[in-house]
Amino acid sequence: MNHRFTLEILDTITDPGKPGRPNEDRFGFNDCAAFVLDGATGLGDRQFMEGFGSDAAWIAEFAATRLSERLDGSIDPAAVLRQISSEARSAFLTAAGDQPRYAWPLCSLTALRATEAGFEYFGLGDSCLYVLHDDGTSDFLIPIPGAYEWEQQQAARHIARLGGIGLIRGDQTDPVTLEELRKGRALQNTPDGITWTFGIVPEAADHLFRCDVPLRGGGAHAILCSDGLADLVALYRAYDAPGLVRRALDKGLSSLVEELRRLERETDPEGLTFPRFKQSDDTTAVLLRLTDQAASSASSAAVVGT
Numbered sequence: 001m002n003h004r005f006t007l008e009i010l011d012t013i014t015d016p017g018k019p020g021r022p023n024e025d026r027f028g029f030n031d032c033a034a035f036v037l038d039g040a041t042g043l044g045d046r047q048f049m050e051g052f053g054s055d056a057a058w059i060a061e062f063a064a065t066r067l068s069e070r071l072d073g074s075i076d077p078a079a080v081l082r083q084i085s086s087e088a089r090s091a092f093l094t095a096a097g098d099q100p101r102y103a104w105p106l107c108s109l110t111a112l113r114a115t116e117a118g119f120e121y122f123g124l125g126d127s128c129l130y131v132l133h134d135d136g137t138s139d140f141l142i143p144i145p146g147a148y149e150w151e152q153q154q155a156a157r158h159i160a161r162l163g164g165i166g167l168i169r170g171d172q173t174d175p176v177t178l179e180e181l182r183k184g185r186a187l188q189n190t191p192d193g194i195t196w197t198f199g200i201v202p203e204a205a206d207h208l209f210r211c212d213v214p215l216r217g218g219g220a221h222a223i224l225c226s227d228g229l230a231d232l233v234a235l236y237r238a239y240d241a242p243g244l245v246r247r248a249l250d251k252g253l254s255s256l257v258e259e260l261r262r263l264e265r266e267t268d269p270e271g272l273t274f275p276r277f278k279q280s281d282d283t284t285a286v287l288l289r290l291t292d293q294a295a296s297s298a299s300s301a302a303v304v305g306t
Helices: 055-070 077-096 147-162 175-187 202-207 227-234 241-251 253-267 293-305
Strands: 005-015 025-029 033-039 106-114 119-124 128-133 138-141 209-212 219-225 283-292
Touching (some): 005 025, 005 033, 005 106, 005 253, 025 055, 025 283, 033 055, 033 219, 033 283, 055 077, 077 106, 106 128, 106 219, 119 128, 128 241, 138 241, 147 175, 147 227, 219 227, 219 241, 227 241, 227 253, 227 283, 241 253, 241 283, 253 283, 283 293
Antiparallel strands (some): 005 283, 025 033, 119 209, 128 138, 128 219, 219 283
């Protein structure tokens, strides 16, 4: 079949935030779609799903495997996510039984697919998409506008109370912060909350953020990423959206992760200048080329006819 809109994977990376701890991010792709999943660090007292390092890693892996198999250019992504979430719910409750909502595994999702009509973005949570169009303009898409700024404000309160992130202690060893995080987590994926993520609540699919991504200039390069890599733009201000994509194209995604780790571990290890809950976060990204074959053909014809 001759597809007008094509999606090409140029580079991928996933890097754990802390050696010795499980990477709770996942990514995946197939012929027409690509996505990144960022597992939310567990707030429960124990792990229930064995063999993955954490329940957060399990839910991200569970979703990634099935999305790669089931996403295509015509199926309703909300329906796919609802079905996968229902399957995940059954698996988790069978293993864990009745648990408080703050212990339920969940993850954010950022995804892009090529359809017969163009490119569609969809997502849940705070992972995002940066797009650099061939005409030089750019886009930033995230299911929860303002999510990064809000988290920075909450992290600043945490840092002010503790005096720094600490190389050993983490947010979950501080009882005040842990209680706040658990309250917020319990409200996710409920009518009383404001955040919808992928997990074991199938109804979250009804709140899937979706929008078209029209190409300007005939094509574009894009980065799908977890909030770890997005910190280079949102927290450290090392790049703007187009600059981030250009750097990835020029030096590769690994160069961006190396720069991120230097900022986290050497420039500001305690989070005093750039407030955050973790010294280093799991970081995952997919670099893409998006093409409108009709526009490319027209451009080529114009050049030949000149």
